[in-house]
Amino acid sequence: MSAPIRLMLADDHPVVRAGLRALLATEPGLEVIGEAATAEEAIALCARERVDVVLMDLQFGAGMPGVEATAALTARPGGPRVLVLTTYDSEADILAAVEAGASGYLLKDAPPEELVAAVRAAAAGGSALAPAVAHRLIDRVRAPGITLSRREIEVLQLVAEGLSNQQISRRLSLSQATVKTHLVHVYGKLGVDSRTAAVAAARARGLIRR
Amino acid sequence: MSAPIRLMLADDHPVVRAGLRALLATEPGLEVIGEAATAEEAIALCARERVDVVLMDLQFGAGMPGVEATAALTARPGGPRVLVLTTYDSEADILAAVEAGASGYLLKDAPPEELVAAVRAAAAGGSALAPAVAHRLIDRVRAPGITLSRREIEVLQLVAEGLSNQQISRRLSLSQATVKTHLVHVYGKLGVDSRTAAVAAARARGLIRR
DNA sequence: CCCGGGATCAACCCTTTGGTTGATGGCGCC
DNA sequence: GGCGCCATCAACCAAAGGGTTGATCCCGGG
Numbered sequence: 001m002s003a004p005i006r007l008m009l010a011d012d013h014p015v016v017r018a019g020l021r022a023l024l025a026t027e028p029g030l031e032v033i034g035e036a037a038t039a040e041e042a043i044a045l046c047a048r049e050r051v052d053v054v055l056m057d058l059q060f061g062a063g064m065p066g067v068e069a070t071a072a073l074t075a076r077p078g079g080p081r082v083l084v085l086t087t088y089d090s091e092a093d094i095l096a097a098v099e100a101g102a103s104g105y106l107l108k109d110a111p112p113e114e115l116v117a118a119v120r121a122a123a124a125g126g127s128a129l130a131p132a133v134a135h136r137l138i139d140r141v142r143a144p145g146i147t148l149s150r151r152e153i154e155v156l157q158l159v160a161e162g163l164s165n166q167q168i169s170r171r172l173s174l175s176q177a178t179v180k181t182h183l184v185h186v187y188g189k190l191g192v193d194s195r196t197a198a199v200a201a202a203r204a205r206g207l208i209r210r
Numbered sequence: 211m212s213a214p215i216r217l218m219l220a221d222d223h224p225v226v227r228a229g230l231r232a233l234l235a236t237e238p239g240l241e242v243i244g245e246a247a248t249a250e251e252a253i254a255l256c257a258r259e260r261v262d263v264v265l266m267d268l269q270f271g272a273g274m275p276g277v278e279a280t281a282a283l284t285a286r287p288g289g290p291r292v293l294v295l296t297t298y299d300s301e302a303d304i305l306a307a308v309e310a311g312a313s314g315y316l317l318k319d320a321p322p323e324e325l326v327a328a329v330r331a332a333a334a335g336g337s338a339l340a341p342a343v344a345h346r347l348i349d350r351v352r353a354p355g356i357t358l359s360r361r362e363i364e365v366l367q368l369v370a371e372g373l374s375n376q377q378i379s380r381r382l383s384l385s386q387a388t389v390k391t392h393l394v395h396v397y398g399k400l401g402v403d404s405r406t407a408a409v410a411a412a413r414a415r416g417l418i419r420r
Numbered sequence: 421c422c423c424g425g426g427a428t429c430a431a432c433c434c435t436t437t438g439g440t441t442g443a444t445g446g447c448g449c450c
Numbered sequence: 451g452g453c454g455c456c457a458t459c460a461a462c463c464a465a466a467g468g469g470t471t472g473a474t475c476c477c478g479g480g
Contacts, residue, residue: 012319013229013318013319014229014233014319014320014321014322015226015229015230015233015318015319015320015322015325016225016226016229016318017229018228018229018230018232018233018322019223019224019225019226019227019228019229019230019232020225020228020229021229021232022228022229022231022232023224023225023228061319087297108223108225108226109222109223109224109225109271110224110225111224112224112225112228115225149455149456149457150456151456151457152456159406160406160410161410162402162404162406162407162408162409162410162411163406163407164404164406164407164436164437165436165437166436174457174458174459175458175459175460176459177458177459177460177461178457178458178459180437180438180439181457181458181459182457182458183437183438184438184439184440185456187438187439192372193438193439194372194374194437194438194466195406195437195438196369196370196372196373196374196405196406196409197372197373197374198372199372199406199409200370200371200372201372359425359426359427360426361426361427361428362426374466374467375466375467376466384427384428384429385428385429385430386429387428387429387430387431388427388428388429390467390468390469391427391428391429392427392428393467393468394468394469394470395426397468397469403468403469404436404467404468405467405468
């Protein structure tokens with residue numbers, strides 16, 4: 001047989017780390033060689049030890065966000081494969097993680113077998129999307145009506161952060177007219193007629209960060 | 211010595227259940243006698259078995275929310291003590307949980323010792339608030355400026371769900387004038403000047419549900 | 421007992437947003 | 451090359467939201 005898969009767990013919740021360790025350590029061919037409570041720790045640990053697969057949370061309480069760490073880890077050749085493991089299946093997060101070089105995107109409510117399968121797939125060089133995540137992406141492709149363009153999401157995200165149209169226009173170096181146009185398009189796509197309703201709908205659909 | 215403390219874990223995430231089991235099962239005097247993936251299961255299990263302490267999540271993917279289950283479990287005499295264990299320290303959630311009869315409110319990013327201490331305290335008939343949670347409540351008492359009244363929170367929550375002033379007034383059987391008054395007060399307390407900014411600020415401060 | 425804060429409403433005015441129409445330029449795709 | 455989508459902007463009107471003042475009622479605490 002080949003050498004065991006060397007795993008690292010990066011999550012700020014001790015409970016989650018313990019759970020992953022418990023679920024994965026008993027699997028044959030897997031070996032949990034380290035844990036990190038912050039993204040910075042995770043990077044440092046990968047620099048010291050050979051790691052095959054990192055299970056990476058996206059939201060850390062403080063410090064570097066998980067996406068950045070993912071990008072940093074996957075950027076170097078010979079670096080570990082990164083599986084993102086998070087609570088939310090926000091479309092924005094999924095796309096950002098994949099762009100950052102993640103080999104897969106898993107949800108914390110996934111059954112253990114799914115998790116193990118994903119780790120093995122990642123170690124073997126493949127990709128792994130949790131069924132729920134894959135479903136969301138397929139929905140996105142299948143339902144072109146609820147596809148927001150990059151710019152539209154950008155504007156909507158700022159609305160969600162409480163900015164007015166004028167503030168958004170300044171932040172993005174646009175005219176207010178353009179901001180309004182984007183928002184009107186968003187309203188049409190989401191089937192709503194106000195900025196607050198658009199934020200609520202987009203949140204519910206996972207189109208923007210929470 | 212006395213009999214071991216009989217524990218039940220109620221959380222929809224297998225990873226979290228495994229983590230709690232791993233962290234708690236090794237503790238002397240604690241015995242994890244069951245797990246539930248839904249609030250309904252938790253209630254059923256408590257009806258069949260004697261349970262001293264339930265570790266209860268607040269958000270279940272589907273079905274009955276954790277607060278309701280907490281209320282149902284603590285309502286009967288001789289029922290178990292319930293420790294709420296959740297990811298968010300939203301003020302609204304904390305107050306709702308305590309009102310529902312929870313003996314404590316813990317965060318999933320708490321260190322294991324804190325968790326164990328809380329379980330023992332609850333079993334002994336005491337209460338346990340995670341330091342972070344206690345801090346939030348103390349802040350609330352100390353800073354009366356950011357205290358929203360019950361009605362103000364209610365209105366703001368509906369704003370966050372995307373309703374217009376008119377829809378809110380109908381939902382709560384009020385005049386639009388009253389809704390506006392509540393919101394103006396909220397803006398003043400939060401130091402903002404629009405409904406979307408108020409929602410963002412309240413979310414950041416954990417005043418409303420996410 | 422009175423004061424303060426919460427909750428309720430009205431009338432007013434001004435600003436922001438929403439809705440429409442229309443126009444331009446770029447980019448990818450058939 | 452043309453068609454469609456994205457991104458950008460303008461002008462305009464109608465509607466909703468925001469700000470102010472002021473008023474009533476109820477309740478609980480000093």
